[in-house]
Amino acid sequence: MNTQTAVGRFGxxxxxxxxxxxxPALMELEEAYTAARADPTFDxxxxxxxxxxxxxxxxxxxxxxxxxxxxxxxxxLKREDLAHTGxxxxxxxxxxxxxxxxxxxxxxxxxxxxxxHGVATATACALFGLPCEVFMGAxxxxxxxxxxxxxxxxxxxxRPVESGSRTLKDAMNEAMRTWVxxxxxxxxVIGSAAGPHPYPTVVRDFQxxxxxxxxxQAQAAFGKLPDAIxxxxxxxxxxxxxxxxxxxxxxxxxxxxEAGGHGLDSGQHGASLTLGTEGVLxxxxxxxxxxxxxQIQEAHxxxxxxxxxxxGPELAHLAKTGRMEVRTATDDEALAAFYEVxxxxxxxxxxxxxxxxxxxxxxxxxxxxxxxxVINCSGRGDKxxxxxxxxxxxxxxxxxx
Amino acid sequence: MSGEIAKAFARxxxxxxxxxxxxxxxxxxxxxxxVDVFAAMVEGGADIIEVGVAFSDPIADGPVIQGAAERAxxxxxxxxxxxxxxxxxxxxRCPETPLVIMTYVNVIMAMGEERFAKLARxxxxxxxxxxxxxxxxxxxxxxxxxxxxxxxxxxxxPTTPQARAEAIAKDARGFVYCVSVAGVTxxxxxxxxxxxxxxxxxxxxxxxxVVAGFGISTAEQARTLSAHADGVVVGSAIVRAxxxxxxxxxxxxxxxxxxGLKR
Ligand SMILES: Cc1ncc(COP(=O)(O)O)c(C=O)c1O
Numbered sequence: 001m002n003t004q005t006a007v008g009r010f011g012x013x014x015x016x017x018x019x020x021x022x023x024p025a026l027m028e029l030e031e032a033y034t035a036a037r038a039d040p041t042f043d044x045x046x047x048x049x050x051x052x053x054x055x056x057x058x059x060x061x062x063x064x065x066x067x068x069x070x071x072x073x074x075x076x077l078k079r080e081d082l083a084h085t086g087x088x089x090x091x092x093x094x095x096x097x098x099x100x101x102x103x104x105x106x107x108x109x110x111x112x113x114x115x116x117h118g119v120a121t122a123t124a125c126a127l128f129g130l131p132c133e134v135f136m137g138a139x140x141x142x143x144x145x146x147x148x149x150x151x152x153x154x155x156x157x158x159r160p161v162e163s164g165s166r167t168l169k170d171a172m173n174e175a176m177r178t179w180v181x182x183x184x185x186x187x188x189v190i191g192s193a194a195g196p197h198p199y200p201t202v203v204r205d206f207q208x209x210x211x212x213x214x215x216x217q218a219q220a221a222f223g224k225l226p227d228a229i230x231x232x233x234x235x236x237x238x239x240x241x242x243x244x245x246x247x248x249x250x251x252x253x254x255x256x257x258e259a260g261g262h263g264l265d266s267g268q269h270g271a272s273l274t275l276g277t278e279g280v281l282x283x284x285x286x287x288x289x290x291x292x293x294x295q296i297q298e299a300h301x302x303x304x305x306x307x308x309x310x311x312g313p314e315l316a317h318l319a320k321t322g323r324m325e326v327r328t329a330t331d332d333e334a335l336a337a338f339y340e341v342x343x344x345x346x347x348x349x350x351x352x353x354x355x356x357x358x359x360x361x362x363x364x365x366x367x368x369x370x371x372x373x374v375i376n377c378s379g380r381g382d383k384x385x386x387x388x389x390x391x392x393x394x395x396x397x398x399x400x401x
Numbered sequence: 402m403s404g405e406i407a408k409a410f411a412r413x414x415x416x417x418x419x420x421x422x423x424x425x426x427x428x429x430x431x432x433x434x435x436v437d438v439f440a441a442m443v444e445g446g447a448d449i450i451e452v453g454v455a456f457s458d459p460i461a462d463g464p465v466i467q468g469a470a471e472r473a474x475x476x477x478x479x480x481x482x483x484x485x486x487x488x489x490x491x492x493x494r495c496p497e498t499p500l501v502i503m504t505y506v507n508v509i510m511a512m513g514e515e516r517f518a519k520l521a522r523x524x525x526x527x528x529x530x531x532x533x534x535x536x537x538x539x540x541x542x543x544x545x546x547x548x549x550x551x552x553x554x555x556x557x558x559p560t561t562p563q564a565r566a567e568a569i570a571k572d573a574r575g576f577v578y579c580v581s582v583a584g585v586t587x588x589x590x591x592x593x594x595x596x597x598x599x600x601x602x603x604x605x606x607x608x609x610x611v612v613a614g615f616g617i618s619t620a621e622q623a624r625t626l627s628a629h630a631d632g633v634v635v636g637s638a639i640v641r642a643x644x645x646x647x648x649x650x651x652x653x654x655x656x657x658x659x660x661g662l663k664r
Contacts, residue, residue, distance in 0.1 A: 017506055017533045019461045021558035021583050024565070163467060169458065176460045181584035183560060280507040280533070281458060293479040294511025295457040 008197025011320065013313035016196040018176070018283045025183045030198040032103045037205070042102065046206075049094050053127065054084045056091075056209065060217040060374070065344040072364035073227065073371040077347070078214050078242060080378050087350065087379030088210060088238045089120035093189055095206035097124035100187035107131045109182070110189040111175040113140055113168030113234065114305035114352065115147025116379055117191030122156035124189075132156040135175045137167035140304045147383050165298040168234075168308045172282050192235020193312035196283030200312050207241025214374060215245055222372050228253035230363055231376040232356040233273065233326075234305045236312035238378035244314075247323060256315060257359045259301030260328035268300035272311045273319045273326045281310040287319070302331035302387065303351030305379075329358035337361070338381065339394060350379035351387065405499040405527040406552060406575045409448045410610040410631055419623065419662035420632030422576075422612055423447035423655055424503060426469035426640055427454055427487045428478025434648075435473075436490045441648035442639065443495040445655025448632065450495070451530065452487060453640075454480050454504035461505075461532035463587030465637040469644065480508050484520050492525040499527040501554065501575070506534045506542075514542050518549035528552035528575040536569060547574070557603055559583045559593060566599075570607035577611045578634065579603055581626075587637050589616035597629040604630070620661030627662050 080088035112118030125132035164170035231239035261269030276287035289309035318324035455470035552575030614634025642650035
């Protein structure tokens with residue numbers, strides 16, 4: 001279903017709030033993207049890479065022990081953690097890098113928070129032989145050492161960003177500033193369904209493969225569409241990717257889970273859908289965490305990928321119109337969910353994903369037995385093990401310390 | 402439309418000079434001392450003052466102005482305080498010099514477009530420059546500004562195709578701000594070779610003055626450009642001078658550029 005109510009707009013949200021220097025590039029991108037999508041050879045090329053290289057379709061896994069432990073709906077997992085590079089981010093970077101190549105761009109820049117998007121971009125660039133530069137907040141460079149190494153190993157240049165909160169939003173500022181100076185031969189691969197038009201649409205379309213696969217897989221696995229789908233929300237690319245194909249299905253509850261950080265009252269969280277107000281950040285009008293004077297506030301989350309004070313405009317629209325329900329999970333709840341999923345299902349979910357699991361538990365109970373809940377497993381937790389283990393590992397079940 | 406901007410350009414022209422549009426960051430190092438910097442800029446010969454209002458995420462700015470914005474925010478600068486404390490004091494000290502607010506669209510949205518336009522006009526602001534508000538997004542805001550008598554000054558970039566540049570120029574308020582380089586604010590040793598030609602094209606289409614900005618820091622650059630434009634904008638060079646050596650240095654920088662603008 002099309003939620004785009006005017007060019008580049010999702011209700012009140014979206015648009016293209018960028019320096020004039022970038023406007024022609026965004027128009028060029030929009031045109032090239034429309035042409036690519038109308039060209040069956042492009043879709044075929046993307047599909048082939050997703051199949052052969054990324055490992056799609058990712059599986060839909062029954063979470064039998066979680067289902068039993070939670071005592072409610074049947075819980076199933078859409079396994080984006082099994083995609084190459086370990087998260088959904090690769091779906092978008094393969095598409096965008098192929099698009100950039102089609103446009104004759106000579107180099108790629110990207111921003112990254114957790115590093116997953118940076119790794120995914122570096123991977124696609126390595127695959128297609130394009131030079132790649134990734135901007136990353138200096139704090140995230142410290143938090144995500146594994147992914148920094150992976151990017152460098154893949155041949156990308158990682159640029160630590162020291163300004164502002166030294167996290168994702170500052171990396172995005174720096175990527176935009178760099179893009180302004182190099183726009184003629186450079187494509188900027190934005191990592192979430194955010195930014196100026198056409199990015200929210202481009203990223204959503206490339207990520208919608210998650211939901212499209214899920215429709216078919218759900219029918220095959222349990223003979224109907226899910227009763228509810230839950231996904232974590234940073235910028236919102238995995239959420240819009242899994243949810244978008246279901247927007248028109250009134251029977252399917254769509255739920256986004258944001259970073260509650262230290263708690264919604266603490267002022268330290270990443271809950272822009274829940275507590276944000278209308279504003280313009282990184283080129284689009286959406287819901288953002290800001291003070292009364294319009295200064296963007298620093299977000300906080302234990303997971304670098306949810307540590308962002310904005311959110312994609314389409315999700316803002318879905319939240320405001322009530323089509324998507326929005327909940328939050330705190331750092332501690334996400335950590336608890338991480339261990340629960342690890343020990344009951346043998347999966348180390350990313351800390352981002354752990355937020356979706358934290359709320360999945362109560363959703364399963366709310367839905368009740370006989371219903372089907374799908375949790376979008378946006379990525380694997382290997383990148384987070386340093387952060388998590390630094391807090392001490394709880395003793396194993398049934399084993400005396 | 403406010404007439405003050407047109408008058409300032411006419412005054413410079415009558416003296417046989419290109420106009421100097423000089424940018425400073427309100428609140429750097431603090432609100433009262435930034436007023437001293439602005440006043441010194443006028444003493445140095447600035448014809449129009451761009452009053453920068455800090456934004457936390459300035460995607461069109463280079464390191465010098467980014468740094469100034471961080472200092473201003475630390476010093477408690479807000480759009481409201483700039484309108485309450487900086488603008489009235491500047492009007493008192495430099496009644497002839499038009500003031501233009503330069504900030505990002507989110508700062509205006511947070512105050513409310515109408516409230517800003519009304520307050521700005523009351524306090525004597527002539528125009529506004531919002532570098533992240535291209536023409537496609539400026540419709541309602543520009544109507545509000547027009548009604549209040551605040552000029553929304555558009556920007557043109559090196560990447561702007563000619564037809565689009567002409568449309569922007571034709572429809573401009575106040576003046577057209579031609580961004581000289583594809584990039585962020587900041588000083589450049591070299592300006593693009595085709596800049597003068599671009600300026601002439603925009604000038605031909607425009608009913609209002611056309612200025613070149615971004616990257617300009619020397620009298621020599623000002624001299625070269627003023628043959629093809631009605632004036633130049635200087636920002637980072639002034640902000641840096643004021644930051645390291647205070648108002649006197651900002652005055653000297655303006656006077657130096659102004660020498661280059663004498664025809
Ligand atoms: C595994 C994983 N999940 C989720 C996210 C959040 O991003 P988004 O909301 O755009 O999907 C990230 C971002 O880095 C991530 O790495």
